[in-house]
Amino acid sequence: MGKRIIKNLEEVLCGIKDHPIWELKPLFPEIHFPKRKGVYSLNYFILCPFLKEKHPSFCFDVRTQLFSCFSCGLHGDIIDFYVRLKDKTFFASVIRLAKFFKIKLVWDKEDNTNTKQR
Numbered sequence: 001m002g003k004r005i006i007k008n009l010e011e012v013l014c015g016i017k018d019h020p021i022w023e024l025k026p027l028f029p030e031i032h033f034p035k036r037k038g039v040y041s042l043n044y045f046i047l048c049p050f051l052k053e054k055h056p057s058f059c060f061d062v063r064t065q066l067f068s069c070f071s072c073g074l075h076g077d078i079i080d081f082y083v084r085l086k087d088k089t090f091f092a093s094v095i096r097l098a099k100f101f102k103i104k105l106v107w108d109k110e111d112n113t114n115t116k117q118r
């Protein structure tokens, strides 16, 4: 079996990163995203999912679409968020998120020239 390759990876990554992190809400029922309408036009904080803390220090920057935690130092984009919280590989996370956002993955056919060589 050849390694599966996503042909349009660049496009898929851009497509995923176009979405703000709070849109992942349905995938993270355990995370208390703010309920207030309009809050997503501002930076917002949640309790760090990795630490027991009383005051939220896990910040989403609405402008840059990045998160950073002032308690544990974790930071990144929407894909990093999924990777870290679901404990998945980057590749598995990209596939899952592409599905979630209905972004089409174009798979490269198995590379027969290499794998069929004997």
Ligand SMILES: [Zn+2]
Pocket (backbone or CB within 6 Å): 048, 049, 050, 051, 058, 069, 070, 071, 072, 073, 074
């Ligand atoms: Zn943290």
